[in-house]
Amino acid sequence: MTTTTQCASPAQKPIAFARDFCIYAVKGGKVYYSWLLFLSFFVLVGLVTTYIQMTTGLIVTGATDQIIWELFVSNFIHCPSIASAAVLVVTPAYIYKRKDMKQLAVIGEAIAMVFVIIGFNFIFFHMGRPDRFWHTIPGIGIFNFPSSVLTYDIIVLNVYLVLNAVAVFYYLYKHYVDQPLNTKFYTPLIWFAVAWGPFIHIITAFILSSNAQMAVWHSALMPFSFLAMAAAAGPALVIVTLLVIRKFTKLEVADSVIDFFSQVIIWGVGLLILMFAVEFFTELYPATHHAAPLEYAIKGHNGMKPYTPWFWGVMTVFVVQFLLLCNSKIRKSYNFLLPLICISVFLSVLIEKPSVLIFPAFSPTPLGEYAVYHPTLIEICNVLFIWATGFMLLTMILKGVVGVLVGDVRDSDVAVEGGAK
Amino acid sequence: MAEKQMESVSTQKERNEVVADKRGFLRLAGATLGVVVAACWTGLAITKSAQKVEGANTRAHSVDEELRQQQIMAGKKMVVMTQEEKQKMLDRILRNHYRTVS
């Protein structure tokens, strides 16, 4: 058609894509930079605290031999929740073939990818010897495959990360060069990723429930309540993200999409409340020793009730959220109430992990001790550091994704061609 | 601009869906087989690395399922063993030991 000034050869195109994508991702307006600056504050502080933890050891956290899991694990468990929720974005788009969501599926996959990375970061901080991470790599290390549940989790998360990264960047690249997708490759990939999504959370639940001695976790309901949490917290994050994208970018997001996700949250929170109720009944009615940790969380033990306010607070918030979301007027309040409730859903599911699920479960210890967990400032700073880096990554990747989707990031050939038209 | 591209993608897709002849099926079957073989191979490689430390996976050959079940059903915490139980327990431990060592 027209003479192209800089026509990249096919082999250079992926490099050009990566370059354009990165350049677009770091450029932005006032709000964009303010948000990144806000996050960078936590990153700066976190760098110091990370250094302290890596040189001093895990003693800087509040963990003890009585309560061995710190905030890192509690937050880690939240990450597969969000990551597996990508399924809820992809499924309607590709399996139910909803037109209004076809383009948005890639955003869900990007969120999944980033949250798997955040999860790995939490595990890295949880390890006593992060420098020995290579011991888990098959080939140079040892993989205790058939018996250790953690190895399953490593496999499942890595596969999910690869699946989503490939799906996201393949889609974006094809969009970039304006070529049709190879559906023979892409469709099975998407289907496979959809099937794989629930696994990451189920196996994360198995890490907990496979411990015979942790009585209160020894429950078959755990994977399902985890999936319900995923169905609640994942779409909550997706809604907030989509609303932000709709407000600040040119990408069109239909109201019907938001409505769909708020429906999913209702189901997620509702099922979650139901599962909590079922589990509490099963534990508390027979009142065997299995119920001891739960009783400790609910009403304390011998005057020690560190988790009681958290427990009741979180449960109340769940119910209130459910009731509020049942009101269609609130669901339609896209600019104020809905994002607020979504953030609250995200946070309440996150807070439920340490204060109800993890910390009380360690009391009594196998030898009958009751203990209280005291998170330290360094630990909290490190957690914030991981979240801040994670959200920074998420913001930049989504910025690039949106750039590709709306056509701001384009192969120069196509751009010129499009311009001529 | 974006809409136009979407259109082109969807037309391409429709064309692909039409193609479903014998060769396509064979290719698909071949690809599936390849994926299965690759998965098996990876699984085997991973499992192999697990057997590096000899005798660590005692789980694999800890037997006597029936006895194990009985014990779980009994829910024994601090219960004195009968002579018979003691003998069985010792047999189990020694058998497992010889199996692990050999």
Place this chain on the structure above:
Amino acid sequence: MISPKKYVRATVFYGFFAVVTSGLVLQDMPSQATTPEDKSGAKECYESIKGATELVKKDNVVPKYGYPNVKCSPTTGAVLWYGDPYDDTEPMGDMPTFGDHTDGDFAQAVIRTRTKHLKTIIQNGTKCSGCHPAADATTQKNDPRELMMHQDIVSNATKLQHGRGAIWCFDCHNAANRDTLVDHKGQEISLNEPYKLCGSCHGVTYSEWRMGLHGKRTGEWRVGGKKRWWTCTECHNPHTVQEHRFQPIAPELPPALPRGMTKDDFKGASGHGGH
């Protein structure tokens, strides 16, 4: 769109806050682990019965295993660790069998000679017979009465509990030779071999002791390996054994509480366990 000056200012602002927060965080760090002082300098400590089984820590002995011959607890003064489990011992010698008990392995058995460590003997600098000559042999065998001496050993001799009041000092101590013991058959037994006397009444315990089920042994775990057998009186005080099998002793310090918890938190906090 972007005014760089503004962002430089904001960065400086945030940087300041970052530094302040880091300072706060550093304050929150656990205090550097201090190495506690070695308080195990005690030269003398006891094995089982305080006041009766004292052991001296030797500086110059370098036995086969480890360095000092004993290590003592800084809190209770008890022996915790034997560099040489056979220190100051001699072969046990023959072992009488009562009934048809299976033979224990005592081929390599060693015991510690009691006479060297008996406080009464050491303090007086003489043997028992130095104060109690053989002339006292006329004393009645079963004649409970107030004692003028040894009230630290038996506070009220008229109510001697061993044998539930049925026996008296000379049922065990040899009236004819105070440096030895005597059994009910009149057999003279050395103070170093109290098991020969105790076993004549406590037969079951004695056979269990021979098999290794009762009592303490140190040394090698192998059957037939060299072991130091602890004799009856090294753990039990025969004069007070009726009141308590073992002399009550002070326990070592309790373990550290979980970090961040105080003793008050823990009042009644440890409770129903073991599931």
Place this chain on the structure above:
Amino acid sequence: MSEDKRKNDIDEGQDDGTTKESRRDFLKKMGVAAAVTTVAPAATAATTKAASIAEHLQTHFEMMSDSQKEAAIARLEKRYSEQFEKQVTVANTPAPDEVLFGYALNISKCIGCRRCVEACVRENNQSRDPAIQWIRVLQMERGNDTFELENWHKGSPSSSRIGDYGVQSGGHADKAVGISGHTDHYYEPEQVPEENAFYFPVQCQQCEDPACVRACPVQATYRDPNGIVVIDYNWCIGCRMCQLACPYWARRFNWSEPALPNEEMNPKTHYLGNRPRMRGVMEKCTFCLQRVRDGRYPACVEACPVGARKFGNLLDPESEVRKILATKKVFRFKEDFNTEPKFFYYMD
């Protein structure tokens, strides 16, 4: 006593000992010589750095060749000798053949004096601050009152003699009788034993089917040929899955760099046993591997003032533990977890 004299004594002690491998001895001496004679500091720093890199890159102990093992041990001995200012030996005594270790503990004898705990800390070079202890002694109420109505929910009552210790005889229980009572870890009376209390020491039970070994993602913890569950401290990644899996609360984690005073450090160590650990790894009771592979009783057995602790070879019917199994009332703690502990509690 001067420092030199003591060093000499130690050296003599070594020579008296039964160390067979002369080459390793030589290496050891070389290491100490290097430590004592002041080499140019820069060169020392460089070698230290190289050694620490080599230590980071070394593989699992069971997968090392003999020469790799020797090198790894020489590296450790050099490092420890410098750190603790005395000659430290790291043994690699092989496991004796035809041996399966078992342990028996008489709960009717135990007086709760915690000397086993203290001896264990000293023998096994555990961190003093934060304090790590492998043995935990529980104080419990005697189970006489299990017959009273308000205590019935705690479990089925049993014959009074065994009931004294809260232990049920024969059959099975709906709920635990023993541990249902009040347990205290931090008891601190003037003197022990206390009235109406019995004591229940818990340490690693060296299970035949250990939950911790199953949970470890990198096989850093495994069962040695004598049935002891050991840890390669240099292979552990510090994920604490084993600690979570253990129903006996037997494993301890080094939350920080362990603090161990030079004078109190026990210089006779074993690679899989009591060598000083580093920050961020798991540790646990190994039945004093360094002692039992040399034929000696574990430190807790030798320290127990009442002879409540018994140790021996389960394959030998003449051993103390086998005789106890044959003649005494024996139970295992939390048998329902099916981990097949080789640690037996018994009563007279």
